[in-house]
Amino acid sequence: MPHVTPPSPDSPPLRHPRQAAPEHEDPAAPAPGVVVRVTQPDLARRAQLERSRGRLVIAALGFGVLFLAVAAKATWSTVVMPAEPKRLNAAVRALQPPVQHAASRAPITDRNGEMLAISLPVTALVANPRVIDNKELVADRIRTVLPQLERDKLIERLSGDRGFVYVARALTPREQQGIINLGIAGLDFEEAERRYYPQGRAAVHVLGNVDVDGNGLSGIERRYDERLRTERDTPLKLSIDVRVQLALRDAVSQAIHDFNGIGGAGVVLDVNTAEVVAMVSLPDYDAGDIGGATPDQRFNRVTVGVYEPGSTFKLFTAAAALEYGTANVNTSSFDASRPIRYGRFTISDYKGKNRWLSFPEMLAYSSNLAAAHMAATYGPARQREFLKRAGMLARPPIELPEAAAPLVPPANAWRDINMYTVSFGHGISVTPLHVVSGVSAIANGGILRPPTLLAQPPGAAREGTRLISEQNSETMRRLMRLVVTDGSGKNAEVPGYFVGGKTGTAQKTGPRGGYIMNKRIAAFVGAFPMQAPRYALYVMVDEPKPNAKSHGYATAGWVAAPAAHTVISRIAPILGLVPEDPANPAIVAATQIPLQPGRARPATASARPAAPAVSPAAARPAEPPRSPAPRAAAAPEAPALRAPQPAQPHPLPRAVPMPNMPATPGSLPAPVPLRMTSADAAAPAPRREASLAAR
Structure with a gap:
């Protein structure tokens, strides 16, 4: 046997060879009887792992519950009870209304709520020139x-030592993106606001304009600047009707085109409330492009242009004679058989009848001579007083800063010659708004109301002052109707609407006085329907030229009256007026007056009797001669037929019959000699200021 050396006492215990573990046992497990030593750090790590395992289990359970809740909600919303997009969007819109830009200026609308002016947000391009180096390249x-x-202005704007300049006030989204793509340092954007006029040229002289900072410059924008700024949420409603405005503009524009005029004007006025339903001045401009408008386009011919009104003023002459009681529509007649000479001035008729004319014939035939004699029945003092009450001697009371004062003779120089010329619309210059406002009072029952551009509440009564009596207003309506049916305004007739009015043609005056040949103003003023007037109308063409259609004439009957016909034909249905039967006997009787009522007795201030006046019921002399009378030029030394005016005018009877009227046709009484004072001899000529002097 081999020799075995015994182990040392200090050596570790002998390890016996490990027996193979059974198949069902873990090879990593320690063998039975083997002692495994576990240190304290290992025990701590094991405890921490046990705690972490519990937390992970809890977290996993929480996420599981969350995912289950999301899955359940998704299943409910998409499968079990799907949401309805339309209702959901409507509910969201109701709960969260869209954010709107707070405009700094209130909108302006017409009487029907159509938008005329509105402020909208825009993006402005600004620059800081201090950080821009190459100005030309930028x-x-x-x-x-x-x-x-x-380019030059842009370079100048980008130059200098300023830290802020505007480059463009309003950019479109595409332009804004284009500037962003340039990537230029020193350019920036700013939220701004711009005033827009959706109707373009419609009522541009009424609306006016604002500057780049939103301050009112003219028109309603300037007149109500503070109101538009302080009451931004309440639209300012005007009396303008855009539909009527466009129809009026088209008709006036067509008349200007047909007769090659340089401009024109038009007004439609409610006779009961004095609301301006339409106001047109041509040429005009687009309200959104005031920078490109010329001075002539910005000029408002309705409220700033002062013109001699011509024969349209004969309506005021006739109304004054009726109101003062110095003439009677049934019995008075006036001498239109010979010119009136006053010093170096001669008054005559254009295509006159050369005979005595009845009261209605004076208007129907538009006789200057008969109008002058009619005015002489009440004298210059009362003529001026009547025109003053009619508002003809002051600026038109309208809500526009642009309103011109009329050009009239001063009170201390309003003499007989002024009385004569003013009676037929010469020697005085007023605006078209003056004329249509006064005629509205004549037709509406005699009440003068200041015209307004603000919409009035329905049924509201506006206060005014009485100009003439209701009876005289009814008479004037008949006379205005007569002018259209039998006189110079025939071309204004619109069947079924019983139009009444008066034409007026006046020569224009130069800047240094004196009338300019072949330059005239052609106008028509009237009202409709005459049995119960609702609207007054004024149409004017500046410097019309004759054409073949008018047979070589450029007077108001051929120029302005057809334009008035076009306007009434288009706007009457818009305004809700239904045409009546033109042959309706009741309406015809209410609007008719004969040209020669009864057997008119001649009555004129040109030959006032020294004896007391004879009443109309007295014996009637023979009818005034109708054949042409010898011209006064045969006896140049003889003064014109004119009655001396007393210092204090006194009322005259309605009919002043001529004494000793000859029964032989063709003969006239001898002119009554006049005793002219030095003051009369030195009386100044009628004022002949330029019709556009207020421009």
Whole structure:
């Protein structure tokens, strides 16, 4: 046997060879009887792992519950009870209304709520010139996006030591993106606001304009600037009706085109409330492009242009004679058989009848001579007083800053010659608004109301002052209707609407006085329907030229009256007026008056009797001669037939019959000699200021 050395006492215990573990036992497990020593750090790590395992289990359970809840909600919303998009969007919109830009200026609308002016948010392009080095290069690059900018002005704007300048006030989204793509340092954007006028040229002289900062410059924008700023949420409603405005503009524009005029004007006025339903001045401009408008386009011919009104003023002459009681529509007649000579001035008729004319014939035939004699029945003092009450001697009371004062003779120089010329619309210059406002009062029952551009509440009564009596207003309506049916205004007739009015043709005056040949103003003023007037109308063409259609004439009957016909035909249905039967006997009787009522007795201030006046019921002399009378030129030394006016005018009877009227046709009484004072001899000529002097 081999020799075995015994182990040393200090050696570790002998390890016996490990027996193979059974198949069902873990090979890594310690053998039975083997002692495994576990240190303290190992025990701590094992405890920490046990705690972490518990937390992970809890977290996993929480995420599982969350995912189950999301899955359940998704299943409910998409499968079990799907949401309805339309209702959901409507509910969201109701709960969260869209954020709107708070405009700094209230909108302006017409009487029907149509938008005339509104402020909208825009993006402005601004620059800081201090950080821009190459001004020319930057300007050229900006113009690739905004070619409408002028290069020289843009370079000048980008130069200097300023820290802030505007480059463009309103950019479209595409232009804004184009500027962003340039990537130029020193350019920035600013939220701004711009005033828009959706109707373009419609009522541009009424609306006016604002500057780049939103301040009112003219028109309603200037007149109500503070109100538009402080009451931004309440639209300002005007009396303008856009539909009527466009129809009126088209008709006036067509008349200007047909007769090659340089301009024109038109007004439609409610006779009961004095609301301006339409106001047109041509030429005009687009309200959104005031920078490109010329002075002539910005000029408002309705409220700033002062013109001699011509024969339209004969309506005021007739109304004054009726109101003062110095003439009677049934019995008075006036001498239109010979010119009136006053010093170096001669008054005559255009295509006159050369005979005595009845009261209605004076208007129907538009006789200057008969109008002058009619005015002489009440004298210059009362003529001026009547025109003053009619508002003809002051600025028109309208809500526009642009309103011109009329050109009239001063009170201390309003003499007989002024009385004569003013009676037929010469020697005085007023605006078209003056004329249509006064005629509205004549037709509406005699009440003068200041015209307004603000919409009035329905049924509201506006206060006014009485100009003439209701009876005289009814008489004037009949006379205005007669002018259209039998006189110079025939071309204004519209079947079914019983139009009444008066034409007026006046020569224009030069800047230094004196009338200009072949330059005239052609106008028509009237109202409709005459049995119960609702609207007054004024149409004017400045410097019309004759054409073949008018047979070589350029007077108001051929120029302005057809334009009035066009306007009434278009706007009457818009305004809700239904045409009546033109042959309706009741309406015809209410609007008719004969040209020669009864057997008119001649009555004129040109030959006032010294004896007391004879009443109309007295014996009637023979009818005034109708054959042409010898011209006064045969006896140049003889003064014109004119009655001396007393210092204090006194009322005259309605009919002043001529004494000793000859029964032989063709003969006239001898002229009554006049005693002219030095003051009369030195009386100044009628004022002949330029019709456009207020421009």
